[in-house]
Amino acid sequence: MNLQEFLNANPIDDVTEDVVISPRFKDENGSPLKFTIKAMTEEEFEDIRKRSTQVGKKKVEFDSRKFNLHVAINNTINPDFKNADSIKKLGVSSPEEYVKRVLLAGELATLVQKITELSGFDVEMSELVEEAKN
Known part of the structure; x- marks a missing residue:
């Protein structure tokens, strides 16, 4: 199989x-209970990045907390952070509030890291070189 066929x-x-x-x-x-995650497409990544960036008159501010929340919410299949019954059950009003209520800060960071790795980010160049040699 060549690269095009792959x-x-x-x-x-x-x-x-x-x-x-x-x-x-x-x-x-x-x-262990496992989370089911999905990779981000380039379009999804750009949309989340844009929604997490505010352009002011003199500076551009990137809200990494907002970015991480949206990556987790939009790319986690199970559990469903957008589930209306779960949001209501915990007495919160949005998926963002739900995530903050059910995940510790480090757990959210780990979840986002796994999603970004699955999406092709954070792949070490040395790993790619080694793989290419084989």
């Missing part, structure tokens, strides 16, 4: 992965 057989519209983000999430048997 690309044709592997479009990016359904790249998902089950990941463990914290030892806190365990079922009744002590087994």
